[in-house]
Amino acid sequence: MQRVSSANEEAIDAWNGVLFDRFLQYRDILVTGLGAHSDRALQEVPPRSGDRVLDIGCGFGDTTQQLAGLVGDEGAALGVDAAPRFIELARAEAEQAGVGNVRFEVADVEITELERGFDYAFGRMGTMFFANPVAAHRNVRRALEPGGRLCTVVWRRKLDNEWLYRAEQVVEEFVTEPEESDEPTCGPGPFALADADTTSQILLSAGFTDVALRRCDLPIRIGRDLDQAVELVMALGPAGEVIRLAGEEAERIRPEIEAAVRGVLCEFEGPDGVVSTASSWIVTATAAA
Ligand SMILES: C[S@@+](CC[C@H](N)C(=O)[O-])C[C@H]1O[C@@H](n2cnc3c(N)ncnc32)[C@H](O)[C@@H]1O
Numbered sequence: 706m707q708r709v710s711s712a713n714e715e716a717i718d719a720w721n722g723v724l725f726d727r728f729l730q731y732r733d734i735l736v737t738g739l740g741a742h743s744d745r746a747l748q749e750v751p752p753r754s755g756d757r758v759l760d761i762g763c764g765f766g767d768t769t770q771q772l773a774g775l776v777g778d779e780g781a782a783l784g785v786d787a788a789p790r791f792i793e794l795a796r797a798e799a800e801q802a803g804v805g806n807v808r809f810e811v812a813d814v815e816i817t818e819l820e821r822g823f824d825y826a827f828g829r830m831g832t833m834f835f836a837n838p839v840a841a842h843r844n845v846r847r848a849l850e851p852g853g854r855l856c857t858v859v860w861r862r863k864l865d866n867e868w869l870y871r872a873e874q875v876v877e878e879f880v881t882e883p884e885e886s887d888e889p890t891c892g893p894g895p896f897a898l899a900d901a902d903t904t905s906q907i908l909l910s911a912g913f914t915d916v917a918l919r920r921c922d923l924p925i926r927i928g929r930d931l932d933q934a935v936e937l938v939m940a941l942g943p944a945g946e947v948i949r950l951a952g953e954e955a956e957r958i959r960p961e962i963e964a965a966v967r968g969v970l971c972e973f974e975g976p977d978g979v980v981s982t983a984s985s986w987i988v989t990a991t992a993a994a
Pocket of ligand 1: 711716717720721736739762763764765768785786787788791812813814815828830831832834835857886
């Protein structure tokens with residue numbers, strides 16, 4: 706059994722359970738959409754050939770395989786994630802793809818003693834869910850060599866991610882997130898690092914220097930058509946979480962909620978499907994000596 710922080714237990718249950726299932730269901734859309742943001746980050750701040758790299762909250766491990774390709778055979782990539790089901794799948798797929806310089810480990814990044822000696826740590830949308838983000842980032846900093854580089858991609862504020870924001874607003878006209886629920890929540894949530902000052906202070910407190918946040922606005926396709934886009938935002942993200950946590954209360958009026966969400970998302974429908982701007986930060990920092 707892996708050791709997990711008691712404060713992260715509930716979020717890890719969510720990631721290893723219902724959120725894993727939903728990520729798997731919408732994998733193509735998520736990986737393609739988020740991939741545009743991680744590709745931009747990796748173009749701007751690539752690891753060097755021969756680097757040892759760590760992929761934080763690696764999920765399916767697609768970015769870990771990409772990093773392994775970028776560092777080449779002289780380098781290596783380790784993907785870590787607190788959810789064993791993500792790691793099982795990531796391992797199996799890397800093996801099947803015959804990628805030799807990649808490994809995966811189950812780890813709660815906040816408390817697991819990570820291997821040391823990394824030159825570069827990366828994380829696409831994988832660093833916002835820690836109950837104690839300073840402890841988790843400090844742990845990552847310790848795993849880096851002095852002078853090692855951090856590059857993470859995190860959501861910017863909800864307001865600039867209109868498809869998520871407006872869908873949540875409309876869902877909240879019907880139901881709100883209950884104070885108590887039997888369903889596990891995903892911890893501080895996807896927008897926990899959206900505030901630039903908070904995020905830079907977290908990194909400084911964790912022992913990083915040269916902290917910089919660059920805004921990255923790129924369109925992402927949230928559905929090949931309106932049906933799929935509505936399904937996606939009602940299953941994942943802020944609107945999906947309100948519906949999931951509201952449980953029966955939301956299920957009873959699902960058709961009405963769905964019609965209202967459809968009314969918002971149709972504004973983003975075009976010849977390439979349902980497309981909206983997604984806004985993230987590319988966060989970079991250096992591990993202090
Ligand atoms: C939004 S998903 C992103 C996954 C992947 N990086 C991607 O972009 O497709 C967040 C990931 O962070 C992982 N995670 C959440 N809390 C974690 C923790 N304390 N330690 C390690 N991973 C964690 C989840 O299991 C999940 O795979």
